[in-house]
Amino acid sequence: MPWNRKDLITIENLSVEEIEQIFKVTAALKRTMGRSVKKLPALRGKTIVNLFLEPSTRTRIAFEVAATRLSADVISLDMAASSTTKGETLRDTAQNIEALKADMIVIRHTAPGSPLYLSRLLRIPVVNAGDGSHEHPTQALLDCFTLVEHLGSLKGRRITILGDILFSRVARSNIWAMTKLGAEVTVAGPSTLVPHWFTSMGVKVSHNLRTALADADAVMLLRIQHERQTSTHFPSLGEYTSMFGLNRTRAGWLKPDAIIMHPGPINRGVEIDSDLADSGQSVILEQVTNGIAVRMAVLYLCAGGSPEAMLKSAPAS
Numbered sequence: 324m325p326w327n328r329k330d331l332i333t334i335e336n337l338s339v340e341e342i343e344q345i346f347k348v349t350a351a352l353k354r355t356m357g358r359s360v361k362k363l364p365a366l367r368g369k370t371i372v373n374l375f376l377e378p379s380t381r382t383r384i385a386f387e388v389a390a391t392r393l394s395a396d397v398i399s400l401d402m403a404a405s406s407t408t409k410g411e412t413l414r415d416t417a418q419n420i421e422a423l424k425a426d427m428i429v430i431r432h433t434a435p436g437s438p439l440y441l442s443r444l445l446r447i448p449v450v451n452a453g454d455g456s457h458e459h460p461t462q463a464l465l466d467c468f469t470l471v472e473h474l475g476s477l478k479g480r481r482i483t484i485l486g487d488i489l490f491s492r493v494a495r496s497n498i499w500a501m502t503k504l505g506a507e508v509t510v511a512g513p514s515t516l517v518p519h520w521f522t523s524m525g526v527k528v529s530h531n532l533r534t535a536l537a538d539a540d541a542v543m544l545l546r547i548q549h550e551r552q553t554s555t556h557f558p559s560l561g562e563y564t565s566m567f568g569l570n571r572t573r574a575g576w577l578k579p580d581a582i583i584m585h586p587g588p589i590n591r592g593v594e595i596d597s598d599l600a601d602s603g604q605s606v607i608l609e610q611v612t613n614g615i616a617v618r619m620a621v622l623y624l625c626a627g628g629s630p631e632a633m634l635k636s637a638p639a640s
């Protein structure tokens with residue numbers, strides 16, 4: 324099946340076939356990462372601009388490494404260094420980047436909908452690297468790719484997402500991705516951060532931690548996103564941790580082979596105990612590493628790369 328999208332804006336709009344297509348290309352690209360020469364010529368001569376108008380460590384570096392591995396030239400611009408601080412609009416910034424002959428824009432922005440807005444204005448591909456509390460599609464792709472590596476098919480698997488669901492773009496993108504791939508998803512945490520209306524997205528809502536953890540094949544922790552909260556949703560961080568933080572006792576409620584995930588950044592001792600984050604059950608750093616191959620696949624496909632050509636160049640042994 325060919326890839327027909329110029330942009331990657333949401334998981335909500337992707338079909339199961341498109342997600343599986345990305346995973347096949349990701350797996351092929353991951354195989355190339357084991358070679359002594361890791362660089363591929365696929366995007367040679369292309370210029371990719373990473374426009375990160377909100378802080379990032381993992382996503383920004385992974386997109387930069389991914390583009391570099393595909394031989395693209397990469398220019399990264401953050402909020403403090405951009406002319407948005409002088410009052411320039413996002414539209415003008417993006418149209419100037421296009422006029423400067425960039426071939427693709429990867430954008431992170433605090434405003435939900437900004438990547439979609441740019442994708443309609445620009446002829447060049449736009450990739451969403453996180454827009455406010457709306458979506459973070461490449462994070463969900465790397466999370467689900469990691470889950471598939473550990474669990475095989477997600478069909479019928481039980482996954483619990485625990486924490487600040489209300490303000491989380493990672494939760495929204497993962498709910499779309501996991502349910503499309505056939506998982507049974509439970510979102511859990513305090514009722515102020517996990518409102519009942521999330522059931523309209525096809526997931527279970529639970530405020531009982533023990534029940535939410537008991538039959539999960541994987542649990543994904545989310546941090547409290549203070550930067551997006553405008554009012555108090557629980558009395559204190561200490562009280563949140565005492566009721567919903569994952570510690571050794573509560574991890575004992577999980578199945579012994581359940582995996583622990585976190586998109587990062589982690590707040591050690593708040594949503595997860597430090598030793599659990601570093602334990603054998605944790606796949607947190609595997610998620611980060613898979614972020615390179617997933618982003619290589621997304622950049623390659625949105626630039627018009629042929630999935631078949633990539634699968635041929637790195638066949639499964």
Ligand code: CP
Pocket residue numbers: 378379380381382383453459462586587588
């Ligand atoms: N998971 C994630 O988006 O991390 P960064 O904010 O560091 O990019």
